[in-house]
Amino acid sequence: MNVYQIVEAVLFASDAPLTAHEIARADEGLDEDQVESALVFLRAEYDDSSRSFELVQVAEGYQILTRPEFASYLERFDNVPRPARLSGPALETLAIIAYRQPIGRLEIEYIRGVGASGVIRTLQDRHLIDVVARSEGLGRPLLYGTTRQFLEHFGFRSLEDLPRPEELPIVLRERTPLGPEDDLAEEDDAVGGEVAEKSTGQLKVATETLEQSSQEAEEPHR
Amino acid sequence: MNVYQIVEAVLFASDAPLTAHEIARADEGLDEDQVESALVFLRAEYDDSSRSFELVQVAEGYQILTRPEFASYLERFDNVPRPARLSGPALETLAIIAYRQPIGRLEIEYIRGVGASGVIRTLQDRHLIDVVARSEGLGRPLLYGTTRQFLEHFGFRSLEDLPRPEELPIVLRERTPLGPEDDLAEEDDAVGGEVAEKSTGQLKVATETLEQSSQEAEEPHR
Amino acid sequence: MESVPEREDFMVVEIERFQGPLDLLLHLIRKQDVDIFDIPISTITDQFLKAIKGLAANDIDGAGEFLEMAAGLIRIKAQMLLPRPVGDEEEDPRAELVRRLLEYELIREVSGRLRVAQSQRARRFRKAYIPPRIKRDISEMTLETTWDEVYAAALHIRMPLPRRVDHQVSTRTVSMEEKATLILEALKENASVQFSKLLSGFKERSHGVMTFLAGLELTRRRVLFLRQSSPFQELWIYRRDEEEVDDELVGKLDPEKGVEG
Numbered sequence: 001m002n003v004y005q006i007v008e009a010v011l012f013a014s015d016a017p018l019t020a021h022e023i024a025r026a027d028e029g030l031d032e033d034q035v036e037s038a039l040v041f042l043r044a045e046y047d048d049s050s051r052s053f054e055l056v057q058v059a060e061g062y063q064i065l066t067r068p069e070f071a072s073y074l075e076r077f078d079n080v081p082r083p084a085r086l087s088g089p090a091l092e093t094l095a096i097i098a099y100r101q102p103i104g105r106l107e108i109e110y111i112r113g114v115g116a117s118g119v120i121r122t123l124q125d126r127h128l129i130d131v132v133a134r135s136e137g138l139g140r141p142l143l144y145g146t147t148r149q150f151l152e153h154f155g156f157r158s159l160e161d162l163p164r165p166e167e168l169p170i171v172l173r174e175r176t177p178l179g180p181e182d183d184l185a186e187e188d189d190a191v192g193g194e195v196a197e198k199s200t201g202q203l204k205v206a207t208e209t210l211e212q213s214s215q216e217a218e219e220p221h222r
Numbered sequence: 223m224n225v226y227q228i229v230e231a232v233l234f235a236s237d238a239p240l241t242a243h244e245i246a247r248a249d250e251g252l253d254e255d256q257v258e259s260a261l262v263f264l265r266a267e268y269d270d271s272s273r274s275f276e277l278v279q280v281a282e283g284y285q286i287l288t289r290p291e292f293a294s295y296l297e298r299f300d301n302v303p304r305p306a307r308l309s310g311p312a313l314e315t316l317a318i319i320a321y322r323q324p325i326g327r328l329e330i331e332y333i334r335g336v337g338a339s340g341v342i343r344t345l346q347d348r349h350l351i352d353v354v355a356r357s358e359g360l361g362r363p364l365l366y367g368t369t370r371q372f373l374e375h376f377g378f379r380s381l382e383d384l385p386r387p388e389e390l391p392i393v394l395r396e397r398t399p400l401g402p403e404d405d406l407a408e409e410d411d412a413v414g415g416e417v418a419e420k421s422t423g424q425l426k427v428a429t430e431t432l433e434q435s436s437q438e439a440e441e442p443h444r
Numbered sequence: 445m446e447s448v449p450e451r452e453d454f455m456v457v458e459i460e461r462f463q464g465p466l467d468l469l470l471h472l473i474r475k476q477d478v479d480i481f482d483i484p485i486s487t488i489t490d491q492f493l494k495a496i497k498g499l500a501a502n503d504i505d506g507a508g509e510f511l512e513m514a515a516g517l518i519r520i521k522a523q524m525l526l527p528r529p530v531g532d533e534e535e536d537p538r539a540e541l542v543r544r545l546l547e548y549e550l551i552r553e554v555s556g557r558l559r560v561a562q563s564q565r566a567r568r569f570r571k572a573y574i575p576p577r578i579k580r581d582i583s584e585m586t587l588e589t590t591w592d593e594v595y596a597a598a599l600h601i602r603m604p605l606p607r608r609v610d611h612q613v614s615t616r617t618v619s620m621e622e623k624a625t626l627i628l629e630a631l632k633e634n635a636s637v638q639f640s641k642l643l644s645g646f647k648e649r650s651h652g653v654m655t656f657l658a659g660l661e662l663t664r665r666r667v668l669f670l671r672q673s674s675p676f677q678e679l680w681i682y683r684r685d686e687e688e689v690d691d692e693l694v695g696k697l698d699p700e701k702g703v704e705g
Binding site: 008010045069076130131133142 | 240
Binding site: 012013014015056063064065066067068070071074079080081082083085086088089091092094095096098099110111112113114115153154155156162163 | 463464465466467509513544547548551552554555557558559561562563564565566567568569570571572574575577
């Protein structure tokens, strides 16, 4: 049995992206480097033999996915499962969480100008976000961050695939808080008398979360 | 676009076997005969290029499946390299449950400052903890406690044997209530409770969460 | 830029289309090509009120949020009318709103990109049917964890801080005057300066906020103007009138002073 065949079988039998490390579980003799080479080989083979699927890097792992040009054929089938599209509010909320994680509900609501608990619940139910920490601030509110599922849903390899900071207006690039703290205090009125929290370091914590969640995924994929 | 590519894409992305007749629906220009030839072509190609998957015909139609000889790798992938050790969050959660049992998820999350449903599931899968009661409180949340396996594994005759020296954090040494009611009500946010309907909403949300998490338990982790 | 033939017609907006009050407000501002750093608060407030007329009656979800914003606009409008004492370094009443609008605009842009990424990803399909495999029960795996490890974890658990009722207000150590000086210094040499340049060397966020506020304030006094060619470009600060770039100005940030003509 060749390494590339084993790697292929595992990828084929998984419904979620897998890291080289995860794939290597399939055989005791396998190490990550071997898996990586096999992945390179497979990718080239799928391309050369004009397979209708390809090896895609997504959500910090690898996954075999159909090539986009077949979408119109596949969309005709009820048997082909399609992920539900997210609503506008859900996308806006995700955008905020993706950039400013870890972030609490009150800050999300302040940025969007509308309530967020319903959307947050939906996003959590869909495993696109999760509670990643608790603020040290008053009331120790829950802080949310994005998950690997978030990356998968949007086809991002990692959070680095989000629009780069250089592209963002200066006000946000510097991750200016929403204002001096007394401004947030005022905002209490708008969000129901709760005390607002501050956000701390962003992308760093998000990465930690991802690492942690892959560690915690003690069960294999189907 | 070649016919065989379209057929391949459809079979790959379908969650059920498809007949040639059904596959032909992918494109107006396709007829069953073309599909049949494409299927023959694909089957030969998968064999010739030593793919780890094959085209299989079952009663209901065609499917692409991994070859049986890779079953052992997939099984190993599923079963072997699970960490035989508990992760940091799992250790922490286990300690909290051991000392404060019976205890509900929200209380655990309150103490740890982060979500606990995944870790609780892991500990339950390991038979170290189990649901031991149901709280009388709103939503009658499940309460967790340690199991006999817990005692056996760590070599305690009974829970009385758990060391409770002075150095233990007060939150574990003494079963002091976790503070004012509203602290736990605030915790409702963990499951997305609306501020407006805090008191009534809580019950509903808690129940939903329970149902949801038992569903989640059947799904693979990411 | 599309022409707006009838102001009245333009004002008939379908409130349901908007994600919330900020979305609506941004729409009103961007649609009319008014300077976001110098919002004609009175006009915009009137338009906003008109747009949300009958909102409560329609029982739209989140009507309260629109009304809340309306109240905020009216408050700002009132504050703008109040004379402000000489040397008062209080920020422009509109500054916080501008910050929120800019940030919201960015979020809207990013969520648009997420939507595109979502559609692109949705054109790819993963292997759908995966035969179920028998998985060994996790409890069959030998657990190597010892009690010492559990106990060590127990020692690190710390009770969450009790909630405090009082609210902490941090002292503002960075003054707007200081930042205004910085901007004017930079503009002595050049006719324009990048906002980001002014922030180099300062780590704390309050510097960014203050520099921004000072920029807004000096814009209001018509000493300079801020330009951003599009939402994702660098913010540039331009000198408006050479003679007015004077250290003295910093000392007398007087509302009357800058308003000329």
